[in-house]
Amino acid sequence: MKIVIALKQVPARDSVLRVEPSTNWISEDDLTFEINEPDAYALEEGLELKAKHGGEVVVLCAGPARALRAIREALAKGADRGIHIEHDGLEALDPFQVATLLAGAVRPEAPDLILTGLQSDDLGYGQTGVILAELLGFPHSTIVMGVEKIGSGIRVKRELENGWFQHIEMPLPALATVQSGIKRLRYATLMGIKQAKTKEIRCVTGGVTGPASGGGRIQVRRVYEPEKAKHAQLFSGDPKDAAAKLVERLRREARAI
């Protein structure tokens, strides 16, 4: 099976975010970046499928030069080669535009299966994978917990709400968006890191009409810190004092204990 993993590089979890009003985005100075968590699980699922059924795992990532680090990390974990769509300012593109970029790079690869995370931890549209499937004419399934190969197609376990699940059979080629936390993620081995240096990363430049040329269907007007809707009474300092103050409030004010 030839499997393409579409992954995104996002600011590390728990980063301190500062809005940069001039760009309608965050200031990227001093930020560290990592592979978007659900995408890391998509990679893991792809590597396990390859281990079982053979084939090739190709990592696809759009972003500025720093995205190469995310691709190299995936190669060190066992992906065979990478494709980097060089693009500064992905955050200004709508999910259709991003999917168009990805579709352009995926088409010549003619994969059997595309896996990606169910959503990004930064913009969180949760749409890029589904749109990519539609642009390529692939059937898709979202919020997938696992992929099995059956006959000429695949069977995925899809998460529904409130603790329900469902199996879905799909012919190939197909696309699945993968849920976070479905299995244990592997670490890159020293050998893997060494081998990654010799693996191919092909660079393509992204051809997409940006919002500047009027191509975007949805446009970000403003990014800002949320107004505090409800002012929590916060206690800090010595843990024992803070705990005593909290218990007092919970008893006298909230009457919750």
Place this chain on the structure above:
Amino acid sequence: MSVLAILEQDRGEWRRISWETLAAAQKMATQMGVQPVAAVIGEARELASKRLERAYAVDHPLLRDYTADGYAIALRQLIEKVKPRVALFPHTYQVRDFAPKLATALGRVLVSDVVSHRVEDGQLVLTRLLFQGRLNADLGFAGAPPYLASLQAGAHAVDQVEDGICQVETFTPELSPNQIRTRPAPPFREAQRTVDLASAERIVCAGRGIQGAENIPLVQRLAEALGAELAASRPVCDSGWLPAERQVGSSGQTVAPKLYIAVGVSGAIQHLVGMKGSKTIVAINKDATAPIFELADYGIVGDLFDVVPALADEIRAQAQGGS
């Protein structure tokens, strides 16, 4: 021109979020000076008593089981017939599965997971969350309608649905079996639930911040001191630190206890939708900017490994004090 609410049922039952979406569509239609319209794939009888210009029951044998292909094709035909200015969806797992495909087929882009909207100089402005709720973004649409958006659970009150009288029409889309490429099996539950968090009066919930299974007893001691049920956020259950039956959030249980104490929970939106109905919310987290503090009534900013034992001790001491 209209605002079209495309609603959802789950195995024949109306979903609560459908009424929230209907309330939002009625409000938005008034703000935009157009009429509200609603549609559902399923039985639409209850829509006859709502303030709507018209309601559609979308019906076809190939829509009995949900598929993204079937729903996207059927709703594309409905949208092309109704020609709404805006089509609103509830932001459910099912909508997440088909709506981006439907939007693409219509040459549009869906604004997903919207928490609020306003009309500014005749333009619709939608607010959604970025970075798991740590930042907000206001978005607008470009180009010609229809504009598509999905609304987050809890963003609108169900009791704001306006009653009225409307005609319910059946809409039968053109669909053929070869257009549906996926084969869904019936939904199932993994295991019988033995923990009923929904009826708990007090809940202590452990989040990613507890760092490992070895720290569960710390949180458990606090729960015991309070006579509370122990719950967990998704990452804690995914890592196997606590069983999945204790998970709170959109993929776990929805709870509304008198007291909810979130320990080391940052407050991803998927968690918040499962507990925001709690009467009193307490957050303990070292990160003062964690979104959980937005929802909390009380919070302690500090290291949970110091705060949680201190809190458990304080509660035990007070209980022994007998007052």
